[in-house]
Amino acid sequence: RDQGEFGHSGALLHFYRHDDGKKWFHRELTCPDGEGLKVSDIDADDDVDVVVNSVWLENTGDIEHGAWDQHVYAERWMHPATFVATQDVNGDGRTDILLSPSEVAGRRYRISWFEAPANPREKYWTEHPIALDVESVHHFIGAADFDLDGDMDVVTAEMVQGSDPDEVQLYLNAGDSRNWKLQVIATSGSHSMRVLDVDRDGDPDLFGANWQGHSVDLWINEVEKPAPNPTDQSWHYLEIDNARRTRCFGIATGDIDADGDYDIAAGDVLYRNPGGNMEGKWERVALPKGVDANWMCDVDHDDCVDILAQRIPQIVWLEATDSKATEFELRVITDGLGATFHDSSQGFTAGDVTGDGRQDFVFTSGDGIDYLSIPENPMELPWTPVKVTRNAPEEGVAVGDIDGDGRADIVAWIGSGSGSQELGWWRNPGAGATSSPEWEQQSIGRVIGDEGDRVAVGDINRDGLLDVVATGTTNKASGSAVYWFANPGAQPQAGTAWPRFDIGLDQGAMNSLSVADINGDGTMEVVTGEHRGAKRVSVWSLSPQDNHWTARVVDTGKESHLGTQLADLDGDGDLEIISIAWDDFKFLHVWRNDRR
Secondary structure, eight states: OOOSSTTOOOOEEEEEEEEETTEEEEEEEEOOSSBOOEEEOSSSSSSOEEEETTEEEOOOSOTTTOOOOEEESOTTOOOSBEEEEEEOSSSSSSOEEEEEEOOOTTOEEEEEEEEOOSSTTSSOOEEEEEEEEEESOEEEEEEEOTTSSSSOEEEEEEOTTSSSOBOEEEEEEOSSSSOEEEEEEESBOOSSOEEEOTTOSSSOEEEEEOSSSSOEEEEOOOOOOOOOOOOSSOEEEEEEESOOOSOOOOEEEEOTTOSSSOEEEEBTEEEEOOOTTSOSOOEEEEOSTTOEEEEEEOTTSSSSOEEEEEETTEEEEEEESSTTOOSEEEEEEEOOOOOOSSSSOSOEEEEOSSSSSSOEEEEEETTEEEEEOOOSSTTSSSOOOEEEESSOOSSOEEEEOSSSSSSOEEEEEOSSSSOOOEEEEEEOOGGGTTSGGGSEEEEEEEOSSSEEEEEEEEOSSSSSSOEEEEEEEOSSSSOEEEEEEOOOOSSOOTTOOOOEEEEEEEESOEEEEEEEOSSSSSSOEEEEEESSTTOOEEEEEEOTTTOOEEEEEEESSOOOSSOOEEEOSSSSSSOEEEEOOSTTTTOEEEEEEOOO
8 A cells, every 4th residue: 555645645455465476466445545554353253354544444355356345443533644553452352453643744633542342343433542632743653561561552653754852652551541651762753663572571672763864773671570489490481483373262282293292282273392392393283264272182082182172153173184283174063052252262171071981071152061072983973062051151160079979070150241250160960960950050159350260170288179279350460369269078068168268369360270280299289370460470389387379480471361271291291381372362382391
């Protein structure tokens, strides 16, 4: 796209598709005249759309013949020359749009962000002004968490064509994405900056240049970071990927290529473990579009690892068609599941619910909790899910024998929709496990925070009973917490109080949790990862002397959302930590456990 000032026209969009060799397909589309272009997935359908001025053009997956419908999102924005950025500004999981007036010197306008509604095709996105009456020379706008407090800040720059001073400006978010504090970084101006972590220290830096001259400027962010606590074991960080294409909720591990070490599937990408110290290249294999990998297991008893994945409203089985697991055949094993708020559910696990010695797949959806048992002949499709309850939201779920009767019960949050703070468990009825009314609901307790999120089970106090660990999250930089609930007895009854104990208070958003013996001392540790805030990955240990929990920080500045999953990736007998993210979804993190 050209610009609409200085005798030019910005009323045409040009699409170029590389077909073969030197052949390029070219298509032109008309659009509102002006300046500014951003490619971003506005409608969360796993393909990139196009934003220009006050409209966005919807990609249907067909560049050549697609309609590219134009949706007006900012009807009251009249300034044609803009710089466009996209980011989830308010942390609601939707892609918002930011605009700054980019041309021409001497004119005045405003800087704003536009809040995406649940259906981005709706008109009248809510406009939130960031700065009013600014000169129209702000030829850059971007958003990132510059002060590492868990929310999105906004950075802009005036080019030198405008009135002095030519400020590079940082607007610090007060936490509500409505109020902003201006910090001037420089008065040397910039034309089209970029936000990136140049020194790889976990915070965003700035890089840019003015339109004229040959100077290139780099601003290194020196924000103070939380100091990690000393740790009694060594962890080595591995950045497995920094260019993931889409968000996901699923992590699954298993030796899918039968080479003796565990591989990772996250969302719709399989990562093949290079072996050894795992510092080699993790080869990426694309899984079928739109799937969210949840569990690796041998579905059809052929001694090869398969993948079960969500593709709501479906659960699908992915079977490798070659020994190196480079291509997969997809089979729909069940359909018609309840719609989720996002593209897939945030609750899934495996456990022997039916008591036949084989693992079952347990998951939440927009219609409660179900489980799937692998039939004797898995090729007889579809498989029939069993409804445990409709009274549970699509958050965390865990499986374990809570009442000591030898049957695996289910732990999850109580209630429908989202925002439940009440934790409960459903007693496995044994022979009646295939009938939802037979699963008796019991209460465990409540958490503090906007909503309960993750749950896990483990014998925390070493009394032979499974206790429950759970997080309450604010989805913000602070105010979240992780607790454990002590099992009151071998046959806990309705109304029996479960004592609640604090593990960690005033944490960043608590959306990642695992429980396991990390350090090999025979006791359970709790592993958490923060989604916002300092973005700490922590291993919590309980002192038997004073029942006090100590957090040993593995790393900071790396987001975990449905992360801190555990697996022995390198086969040395201890557990590594694996995390995906939501805000920083492009990353896949692994912390190698070097205790052994």
